[in-house]
Amino acid sequence: MEAAQNLMELSRQVVGFIYPNEIDIQWSILIVVYPYITGLVAGAFILASLVKVFNVKELQPTYRLAMLTALAFMLIAPLPLQLHLGRPERSYEMFMTPNLTSAMAMFGFVYLWYLMLVLLLEIYFEYRRDMIVWSSESTGPKRWLLKLLSLFSTDISEKAVAFDKKTVKVITIIGIPSAFLLHGYVGFIFGSIKANPWWSSVMMPVVFLFSAIVSGIAMVMLLYMIIKPLLGGKIDMKCLDKVASFLFYAVIVDFSIEVLDFIHRLYESEESIKILSQLVETKLFISLVVLQILMGMLLPLLVMAIIKIFKLQEEVRKLLYFVCGLLIQLGIFSTRWNVVIGGQLFSKSFRGLTTYKMEMMGIEGFLVALVLLIVPFVILAILIKLLPPWKKEELASN
Amino acid sequence: MERRDFLKHLCWVISSGGIMSGLTADAWAAILNKDYDTTKHYYGMGIDIDKCIGCGRCMQACKTENAVPAAPFYFRTWVERYVIKTDRTVSVNTLNMESVAKPDVLPEKEVLRSFFVPKLCNQCDHPPCVQVCPVGATFKTDDGVILVDSKRCIGCRYCIQACPYGARYLHPETRVADKCTFCYHRLVKGLLPVCVEVCPQQARVFGDMKSIASPLGRFTRMNKIHVLKPSLNTDPKVYYANLDGEVN
Amino acid sequence: MKDFFKNLPEQAVRVVVLFLILAVGLLAIRQFIIPPEMKDPVIQKISSTQREAAKGIKYAGAEICAQCHEKEPEIKKTGYHRDLACESCHGAAQKHADNPTDVKPESPRKRDYCVYCHQYNSSRPTGFPQINQETHNPRQPCINCHNPHNPKPPTTPRSCNACHAQIERAKAVSYHALIDCTVCHTAPEKHKSSPRTVIPTKPDKREFCGKCHDKGSPKKGVPTVDMAAHGEKYVCWQCHYPHTLGGI
Numbered sequence: 043m044e045a046a047q048n049l050m051e052l053s054r055q056v057v058g059f060i061y062p063n064e065i066d067i068q069w070s071i072l073i074v075v076y077p078y079i080t081g082l083v084a085g086a087f088i089l090a091s092l093v094k095v096f097n098v099k100e101l102q103p104t105y106r107l108a109m110l111t112a113l114a115f116m117l118i119a120p121l122p123l124q125l126h127l128g129r130p131e132r133s134y135e136m137f138m139t140p141n142l143t144s145a146m147a148m149f150g151f152v153y154l155w156y157l158m159l160v161l162l163l164e165i166y167f168e169y170r171r172d173m174i175v176w177s178s179e180s181t182g183p184k185r186w187l188l189k190l191l192s193l194f195s196t197d198i199s200e201k202a203v204a205f206d207k208k209t210v211k212v213i214t215i216i217g218i219p220s221a222f223l224l225h226g227y228v229g230f231i232f233g234s235i236k237a238n239p240w241w242s243s244v245m246m247p248v249v250f251l252f253s254a255i256v257s258g259i260a261m262v263m264l265l266y267m268i269i270k271p272l273l274g275g276k277i278d279m280k281c282l283d284k285v286a287s288f289l290f291y292a293v294i295v296d297f298s299i300e301v302l303d304f305i306h307r308l309y310e311s312e313e314s315i316k317i318l319s320q321l322v323e324t325k326l327f328i329s330l331v332v333l334q335i336l337m338g339m340l341l342p343l344l345v346m347a348i349i350k351i352f353k354l355q356e357e358v359r360k361l362l363y364f365v366c367g368l369l370i371q372l373g374i375f376s377t378r379w380n381v382v383i384g385g386q387l388f389s390k391s392f393r394g395l396t397t398y399k400m401e402m403m404g405i406e407g408f409l410v411a412l413v414l415l416i417v418p419f420v421i422l423a424i425l426i427k428l429l430p431p432w433k434k435e436e437l438a439s440n
Numbered sequence: 441m442e443r444r445d446f447l448k449h450l451c452w453v454i455s456s457g458g459i460m461s462g463l464t465a466d467a468w469a470a471i472l473n474k475d476y477d478t479t480k481h482y483y484g485m486g487i488d489i490d491k492c493i494g495c496g497r498c499m500q501a502c503k504t505e506n507a508v509p510a511a512p513f514y515f516r517t518w519v520e521r522y523v524i525k526t527d528r529t530v531s532v533n534t535l536n537m538e539s540v541a542k543p544d545v546l547p548e549k550e551v552l553r554s555f556f557v558p559k560l561c562n563q564c565d566h567p568p569c570v571q572v573c574p575v576g577a578t579f580k581t582d583d584g585v586i587l588v589d590s591k592r593c594i595g596c597r598y599c600i601q602a603c604p605y606g607a608r609y610l611h612p613e614t615r616v617a618d619k620c621t622f623c624y625h626r627l628v629k630g631l632l633p634v635c636v637e638v639c640p641q642q643a644r645v646f647g648d649m650k651s652i653a654s655p656l657g658r659f660t661r662m663n664k665i666h667v668l669k670p671s672l673n674t675d676p677k678v679y680y681a682n683l684d685g686e687v688n
Numbered sequence: 689m690k691d692f693f694k695n696l697p698e699q700a701v702r703v704v705v706l707f708l709i710l711a712v713g714l715l716a717i718r719q720f721i722i723p724p725e726m727k728d729p730v731i732q733k734i735s736s737t738q739r740e741a742a743k744g745i746k747y748a749g750a751e752i753c754a755q756c757h758e759k760e761p762e763i764k765k766t767g768y769h770r771d772l773a774c775e776s777c778h779g780a781a782q783k784h785a786d787n788p789t790d791v792k793p794e795s796p797r798k799r800d801y802c803v804y805c806h807q808y809n810s811s812r813p814t815g816f817p818q819i820n821q822e823t824h825n826p827r828q829p830c831i832n833c834h835n836p837h838n839p840k841p842p843t844t845p846r847s848c849n850a851c852h853a854q855i856e857r858a859k860a861v862s863y864h865a866l867i868d869c870t871v872c873h874t875a876p877e878k879h880k881s882s883p884r885t886v887i888p889t890k891p892d893k894r895e896f897c898g899k900c901h902d903k904g905s906p907k908k909g910v911p912t913v914d915m916a917a918h919g920e921k922y923v924c925w926q927c928h929y930p931h932t933l934g935g936i
Contacts, residue, residue: 046511059532061606068597128595128615135575147574193702237604495805554811589736625743638776
């Protein structure tokens with residue numbers, strides 16, 4: 043059988059001793075993609091909440107874009123999980139008989155809660171007035187779609203719009219802990235596995251959350267810099283600088299927490315330190331030291347610090363922000379990789395390392411993962427077409 | 441809105457709570473076997489490291505009895521060979537059922553200690569695998585055996601990640617989680633698990649901890665007992681005698 | 689309550705109504721349409737245990753064999769293979785037990801089966817009889833000299849290495865190679881048939897080793913030491929391992 047042959051080859055690449063059942067990596071690249079996607083959702087939402095709850099006025103231009111980005115990625119989020127299940131047709135069982143001691147069982151409920159009661163509801167109240175206006179200006183299927191999306195509402199009076207604004211604020215307040223739960227529970231899924239010392243850590247949900255905030259803010263920043271000019275508008279530098287500022291602080295916090303975890307591990311030097319050191323020095327050297335730390339965190343930190351200190355020109359700043367945004371995406375994706383795949387590369391006997399052979403085709407292969415990462419942008423394009431984040435006047439003015 | 445969600449969740453909590461109550465002995469007897477009462481048994485296994493000769497008969501028999509895939513990447517039970525050299529390095533290998541019959545080329549003068557360690561699912565009393573299963577497909581029976589319902593498992597592999605002993609694997613054909621069940625289908629008929637049955641040295645000793653006299657009872661009386669990874673508080677029910685500290 | 693709804697703007701009412709419809713709909717589906725076996729964990733646990741218990745048996749167990757085959761268990765009862773289950777060598781035999789005339793279990797009659805246990809492997813515990821299949825009566829089926837049901841060797845082994853091969857092989861390349869085991873160890877005859885109950889002796893006086901190793905010993909080429917000043921508290925083998933080169 044081909045699978046057995048692949049495993050035979052894999053077994054020749056094993057270093058040291060692994061339990062015989064450990065030869066196959068159980069959670070593949072799809073499980074790297076999932077926390078990356080929900081991280082973007084949570085991070086984009088936190089950026090949006092800075093506008094509505096913490097009244098950071100400079101960030102207002104990014105608000106609607108952040109919400110649409112969150113929605114676009116949220117719609118794709120269940121797919122990597124479904125595709126990775128051994129029996130995807132039985133996934134409904136999580137709703138029928140969820141095991142209440144399992145963090146994974148809350149996925150369906152948290153997802154539905156966040157999608158329905160936070161994202162969709164907030165987008166509804168945010169866009170309701172505009173949807174009514176646009177539907178009256180459009181014809182054909184678009185008109186009816188907008189009517190449907192606005193739930194056939196008609197009231198665009200001052201009082202109604204004020205109510206909408208207030209509701210958005212309330213939903214955002216509820217949404218912040220919900221976003222923490224949406225992404226934090228993933229961190230808890232890993233952090234609560236005492237069998238795996240790479241994962242088992244009280245900081246795991248916190249690290250997940252902060253790297254999510256970093257990646258979400260960076261993603262919205264990138265999208266803002268690409269989409270606004272594409273739609274004919276001009277980038278608001280005050281907004282961009284503010285976003286970059288928050289990104290800078292978020293990266294500092296995220297980096298500090300990860301460094302703390304690292305120092306703590308080395309200092310306590312528990313039983314697993316030998317195999318974990320070997321893991322980082324050999325299998326994870328490029329993805330952790332080079333991609334996650336150097337290129338994904340230290341370099342962007344340095345660049346953004348330089349921008350802050352030397353007050354560079356607008357065009358230079360834009361270019362550097364863009365580069366930082368890309369580096370951070372790479373870095374956060376590597377972070378997810380290092381956690382998920384890294385945790386499975388060493389044996390629970392602490393005596394050996396195995397390898398991850400990512401297939402190209404196949405339901406858990408590289409191509410599927412790539413598609414899953416691209417589709418949200420397609421969805422975002424559709425959403426932007428239907429519910430533009432900036433009105434024509436905004437695009438023309440600045 | 442939130443109130444409805446809460447009520448919904450409450451209904452689910454109550455019905456899931458039914459799993460805690462279990463069933464009466466009569467109901468179980470009616471289902472399984474007239475003479476078999478699950479509440480009257482509680483199974484465990486003892487393994488004497490000093491007796492294991494590493495013949496691999498247990499691995500072979502288990503694969504036959506439980507239709508485990510033949511490839512050497514899926515095991516419900518396996519034997520590890522430890523060689524501790526005089527320079528304090530330790531090398532560990534999983535027993536290969538075929539090469540155990542071939543001549544061994546280990547240089548004796550470098551060896552400080554060397555032995556075989558049979559491994560299997562420890563049927564823990566605080567199983568981390570049962571804790572993390574999202575749909576409750578893996579559960580502990582009243583007689584202390586952890587089973588996997590192959591018709592309900594969704595193949596998420598969380599249990600495989602949670603097991604500290606590497607006892608679980610994803611079955612390549614059914615694509616659900618699988619593991620040693622202490623040959624539960626034999627226990628309910630009063631038979632022994634096959635690994636215990638075919639062991640030539642009686643290195644594996646099986647017992648009912650609720651019975652007055654059982655091989656396991658004597659085993660745990662006469663030997664100093666150790667379990668694997670006790671610091672993880674999984675409370676394993678596979679008890680090792682003469683277990684070396686290098687085994688993990 | 690009514691005032692609250694009256695004061696609510698129409699868009700909020702639409703949202704609330706939509707969510708109410710969804711919530712009630714989902715609840716109704718779960719309550720009335722979904723069958724109990726899909727949502728009740730207790731039912732699922734019973735059904736799963738039932739299915740596990742109903743799985744087929746492939747190894748019958750030695751007690752079943754004894755029901756028809758009276759001769760072999762009698763022969764086996766007193767020999768070295770008394771703890772060895774029939775199916776360890778004859779394979780899974782439930783099919784044969786169900787249909788004795790048409791289905792026969794396998795019987796290993798060549799040299800390839802006994803070596804799973806008896807081929808020399810340095811990790812096997814000391815005292816287990818092992819041979820080197822390449823030099824031990826090559827090409828002859830084992831059962832020519834050894835009755836598998838009571839495998840007494842055809843002649844009493846001359847030296848201890850039949851069971852203590854690892855010690856013998858280590859000793860054979862050490863300085864004590866030409867010293868016979870019985871020089872230092874007295875093994876009562878009963879040790880050969882009941883090895884764990886009657887154990888050979890070890891020298892209990894320093895003067896025993898001192899006969900060769902004390903300074904002033906007449907033996908040529910033997911490393912000597914002043915026993916009065918060397919390791920006084922201990923018997924020699926408490927530090928030195930005399931079977932290996934270098935005595936470590």
